[in-house]
Amino acid sequence: MPNTMTLIASQTLSTTAASITFSSIPQTYTDLKLILSARLSGSSNVGGTIQINGVTSNAQRVIFGTGSAVNSEQNNLTGIHNSNTYTTNTFSNSEIYVSNYTSSNNKNYHYEGTTENNATASYIGMAAGVVNTTSPVTSITTLAAGDTYTANSTFYLYGIVKQ
């Protein structure tokens, strides 16, 4: 029986990068799951936007907690990553799930992630969003939103097949 969840590709940074792209995504799966373990080079811990097929127009609803407050917003940021002020050698964990990525609908996705920090300030967030492209997904790009991902940040793209 073929595997339901299969690693399509992965990238581990050996140096900083402003974005990561997975291209030529095979059309043989049903859903996609992108798992990130990332750290930013700068001091902001709000980083990351998503492009699907190079399309940047997206909107999402975000809820996030800081450890002492909770907020709800509409924005296009798809990433809550450790900044350079966070505990050394510590990376955030996050996941982006794109369902029915080969369909002719606009592409909706789910994001969840958390920073890791040995301090009182840390973030956990969840988002639901949509990218206005009705084409099947052939590429996904995650950008560090004005910053760069550090070396040793990892990105894994899985395909999930329903049959």
Next chain:
Amino acid sequence: MAAGSTYSTIMTNTLGSAAASYTLSSIPSTYTDLILVIDGSTVSNIQFRMRVGNGSVDTNSNYGGTQLYGYATTAGSGRETNATNPYIGASSTTNSTHIIQFMNYANTNVLKTWLTKGGDMGSNQIDLSAYCWRSTSAINTIQISGNGGNISSGTTFTLYGISAA
């Protein structure tokens, strides 16, 4: 010896026409956890709701849960106690994704619990919740419904089984 698959597709279906509900039945008890992915919409701004059961879904007030949500610029939390048709998430005519994870769904020594996560841009809401069905019966039936309206044609329901070993 090659290891068996840990993450397996149990069943999948796409609605060919709008319907008040969709039921997944005869769910095998051979996995440890279940993941149900709903990708679709409803005919208006309503909610996805769910019942579970063994043989048939429980329609009695045996469900309870806690919700965390973001609606527009408001973050909030709510509770359902003694519910008969527990909440999954907001829905609208815009396609949305909702993921439900059932832990130990076939273990007859524990009450059944699940986590839901999802959001809907059409209704400007994102939802996260944890629920309990006060029964030790194994879950082999799941019914998803639109609360106050139909689930749209084209909505897909895919159920995955996760094996611990």
